[in-house]
Amino acid sequence: MHIDEIKNGLVLDHIKAGKSMKIYNYLELDKLDCVVAIIKNVSSKKMGKKDIIKIDAEIEVDVDILGYIDPGITVDVIKDGKLVEKRHLELPEKVCNVIHCKNPRCITSTEQGLQQMFKLTDKANGIYRCIYCESKAKHGSLL
Amino acid sequence: MKNLISILDLSLEEIDELIATANDIIENPVKYSEKCHGKKMATLFFEPSTRTRLSFEAAMYELGGNVLGFSEANSSSASKGESVADTVKVVSYYADIITMRHPKEGAPLVASMNATVPIINAGDGGHNHPTQTLTDLLTIKREMGRFDNLTIGLCGDLKFGRTVHSLVQAMMRYNNVKFVMISPDELKIPEYLKQELIDAGVEFTETTDLEKAMPELDILYMTRVQRERFFNEADYIRLKDSYILTSEKLLAAKADMRVLHPLPRVNEISLDVDDDIRAAYFRQACNGKYIRMALILKLLGVE
Numbered sequence: 001m002h003i004d005e006i007k008n009g010l011v012l013d014h015i016k017a018g019k020s021m022k023i024y025n026y027l028e029l030d031k032l033d034c035v036v037a038i039i040k041n042v043s044s045k046k047m048g049k050k051d052i053i054k055i056d057a058e059i060e061v062d063v064d065i066l067g068y069i070d071p072g073i074t075v076d077v078i079k080d081g082k083l084v085e086k087r088h089l090e091l092p093e094k095v096c097n098v099i100h101c102k103n104p105r106c107i108t109s110t111e112q113g114l115q116q117m118f119k120l121t122d123k124a125n126g127i128y129r130c131i132y133c134e135s136k137a138k139h140g141s142l143l
Numbered sequence: 144m145k146n147l148i149s150i151l152d153l154s155l156e157e158i159d160e161l162i163a164t165a166n167d168i169i170e171n172p173v174k175y176s177e178k179c180h181g182k183k184m185a186t187l188f189f190e191p192s193t194r195t196r197l198s199f200e201a202a203m204y205e206l207g208g209n210v211l212g213f214s215e216a217n218s219s220s221a222s223k224g225e226s227v228a229d230t231v232k233v234v235s236y237y238a239d240i241i242t243m244r245h246p247k248e249g250a251p252l253v254a255s256m257n258a259t260v261p262i263i264n265a266g267d268g269g270h271n272h273p274t275q276t277l278t279d280l281l282t283i284k285r286e287m288g289r290f291d292n293l294t295i296g297l298c299g300d301l302k303f304g305r306t307v308h309s310l311v312q313a314m315m316r317y318n319n320v321k322f323v324m325i326s327p328d329e330l331k332i333p334e335y336l337k338q339e340l341i342d343a344g345v346e347f348t349e350t351t352d353l354e355k356a357m358p359e360l361d362i363l364y365m366t367r368v369q370r371e372r373f374f375n376e377a378d379y380i381r382l383k384d385s386y387i388l389t390s391e392k393l394l395a396a397k398a399d400m401r402v403l404h405p406l407p408r409v410n411e412i413s414l415d416v417d418d419d420i421r422a423a424y425f426r427q428a429c430n431g432k433y434i435r436m437a438l439i440l441k442l443l444g445v446e
């Protein structure tokens with residue numbers, strides 16, 4: 001496939017340069033059967049350099065994880081070779097099993113099978129807190 | 144309301160309701176003596192806290208109910224590695240309501256996500272202890288007759304004292320409440336709490352001098368200054384006496400001021416203060432039983 005030509009699928013655009021592999025891993029794109037193209041260090045007016053991921057299949061990506069990692073990423077939906085939707089991401093209200101609580105006194109440190117759950121408590125500053133112990137997550141620590 | 148995990152789970156109306164019920168229980172105890180007949184409360188204390196457990200158990204017995212449970216992790220399933228989730232799933236079959244104390248922060252929330260009966264948080268590590276805050280609120284209401292227009296002095300360990308943090312968060316929701324934070328520099332209230340006060344436009348001052356602050360206070364909430372909180376012994380010895388309340392220091396206080404303390408005290412309030420009408424801490428401990436009775440009734444849906 002020409003990496004510019006996707007028939008039906010998604011383009012994850014405006015990824016910070018060098019971060020595309022992390023996104024690839026968080027979204028578990030390795031599990032897909034379809035063609036996935038990672039394009040690194042594309043020149044960008046806005047960002048200087050950026051990465052792009054193109055996925056040649058109509059899949060749902062976890063926009064919550066993506067929004068948490070970097071709300072600046074855009075998701076372009078391609079149908080029949082045309083851009084039909086440009087999704088802008090937001091900080092998700094909750095993220096599940098993405099951030100891990102680092103507080104050793106937190107119940108997540110001992111309870112087996114407990115999901116790691118963080119809640120957006122301060123939208124303006126992008127602060128997430130563990131729903132169990134209310135410890136602050138360091139935002140952006142994923143990238 | 145199905146569980147009580149944090150004091151902030153309660154609206155001001157719900158707090159008012161609980162206080163009204165507690166006051167009614169105090170005035171008409173007989174009316175309530177069979178309200179929980181045939182009901183069982185499980186007290187799951189994964190770390191011991193005799194006072195809190197006795198208060199809950201007395202509350203349930205005075206409502207005509209029964210109590211079962213354990214009060215140390217090593218006598219329970221937890222020492223065999225059973226999860227909080229599994230424990231409360233099982234105990235839900237045996238009891239109508241569960242009171243839980245646990246050393247890990249957030250354990251009661253995990254319990255509430257897995258139990259089929261109401262969960263009361265009786266303290267989760269240094270995190271929340273909402274029934275202590277309810278006790279403090281009932282005491283303030285009974286002693287002062289109001290929640291607004293109060294100047295509240297908080298004295299001692301304001302850095303680690305979770306009862307202080309919850310009380311600030313509960314009281315800052317009322318009108319014209321001012322706080323005077325009295326502590327050594329090492330034990331000042333945490334930044335996040337200061338920020339909450341600033342964001343809410345609540346007036347507060349910080350001082351290291353209890354005696355100077357005394358005359359303006361309507362309430363003085365005392366806490367213990369623990370030796371292990373200090374970096375060195377010299378600082379501890381230098382500072383510890385300045386945060387001990389004596390009847391002499393009380394001379395400068397308002398006649399209708401009230402002294403609260405979550406108990407147990409060690410030496411931060413000298414014994415000669417006990418006979419002063421302004422010493423409200425034993426009445427406070429008594430109130431703890433009544434507010435827990437009100438809470439049990441509310442969570443069990445007993446009219």
Ligand SMILES: [Zn+2]
Binds near residue numbers: 135
């Ligand atoms: Zn946590």
